[in-house]
Amino acid sequence: MSEQSPIGPVDSSQVPRFAGFATFARLPRIDEVERADIAVVGVPFDTGVSYRPGARFGPAALREASRLLRPYHPGLDVSPFARAQVVDAGDIALNPFHIGSAIETLQDEAQRFAAAGTRMVTVGGDHTIALPLLRAAAAQHGPVALLHFDAHLDTWDTYFGEPYTHGTPFRRASEEGLLDTSALCHVGTRGPLYGKRDLDEDRRLGFGIVTSGDVLRRGVADTVAALSERIGDRPLYISVDIDVLDPAHAPGTGTPEAGGMTSRELLEILRGLAGHRIVGADVVELAPAYDHAEITAIAASHVAYDLVSLLSLGVSA
Template identity: 75%
Template sequence: MSIENAATGGSHPRGPVDSSRVPRYAGPATFARLPRLDEVGGRADVAVVGVPFDSGVSYRPGARFGGNAIREASRLLRPYNPAQDASPFALAQVADGGDIAVNPFDINEAVETVEAAADELLGTGARLMTLGGDHTIALPLLRSVAKRHGPVALLHFDAHLDTWDTYFGAEYTHGTPFRRAVEEGILDTEALSHVGTRGPLYGKQDLDDDARMGFGIVTSADVMRRGVDEVADQLRQRIGDRPLYISVDIDCLDPAHAPGTGTPEAGGMTSRELLEILRGLASCNLVSADVVEVAPAYDHAEITSVAASHTAYELTTLMSRRIAGEKAAKVKAAKAKAVK
């Protein structure tokens, strides 16, 4: 049985619309022109969901429109990923689950809503590829993932630490999710790292607090000096085969590559560097991921949305490859048992 068939127990996943028959600019803008979740019986190996929420931002709003901007940009994605030598939508059933509707006026309620919706989707056996939205949503997503896997490893791609305590006395904002996650015991503190951080801080105490929580730091300057292969190797060693969650704030990229975001910082990674680091994590056990902080109102010629769509595509490919490998291993084990 081929790995494609093994991934779905003998049936082929339903893939994207054929762009040789339907122009890319026509039809509904699901992620990568994939089927909706209800079109595949409400079950998928990877569910792509949007969270149109930006009430947790501390500077420029607009990320509530990020998910749909990423979907529009993803019309240009194609079904074969040569960088990973994989056809992700043939290896696993990937479907667009639409948006999680959250209260824009009550952050606490919004966090609860995202967690409940993620619980429901993960309960079907799916992994989540979430399109934000601001970074506040990472906390409820991590809560839900940890219910299934226990404390998870985290790779956090961002210009900022997002481990601050409060803003204006508020505990749940886009700058606090990972401090809350450490406090709640839902992260594996032996396997945490920021990637792409840079720029001024409130004080050296920010770094001291961050280190006490267990985070390693790979700055954007580290990526430039050491190169993507060395960085990816370091991250793989830190993570091992632990269940891994990857959270990508698009402002990890330099504003030249991602102008459409709420809190841009000079000196960031290129989109090529980000994609290559992600591709270098193919051996990791990626259980879910998010791409957040895309604010299309500040995006020139969809530069940010295109980068975000390709980032989500690489993450989806990583998950699809892992799923296919696990299902193929189960089929092989079942056959070996039957022979005995």
């Protein structure tokens, strides 16, 4: 089976895009193939949110919005579904009443995918899920480089005394030694903070910051060059909170902030990362109850498609 050509999406000339099962990009389910190089995995969990809930419905909304995705990526000059066996692995069911239990379950499941040689593009869900995914990545590769696209730092210590929330995953990851502290960067941050101490503590953890204003002033090319220099050849994990986009481009999210990046800027920066050793990625905080015309879901589905395409470049053709 390893020499068999990958099974791709349903043929839209035979079955209309609006019909059939809503798998990511109309790809086969994981139980329909004998191997999976890359799996798109849903994690419908939002118990860690601090403001508007609803990201538990993000995976389903992203799948629906992905129906129009096509098999050739001209920006990266790759046909990801022909180069790699990409599948939709469905959703991982987590305990919605106990964050600690949910984190343990997701870490175990992520390590199971890794053991099978399958790299994940995980669709949330809230940003709490990044911590167990980073635990699994570090267990396989050692401390990883991290690019974190987000309006917020997500390096706070606790909320109401709770150490595991969507605002704390990267502090916990740093404390646990999961991250290569010479290769960490937030991209797209903006908005008010609790105090200057937030920035000081974030810097102490090893993070650099490229704000959304920096992207505007420096442009995509200079931003990519700076990020690439910081990452080097280290194994790289990419975490994308969809609220990195301005609410004009992503209203359907739990903690929106004015002054964000455009979807074009985000996608072009991601495409500029081609050639790096990407070991996993997530797209989180899509909350469709606040979306309209699928604006946010469409943006998130294209981000997931670009991440799958980048991962496919690391698969031997």
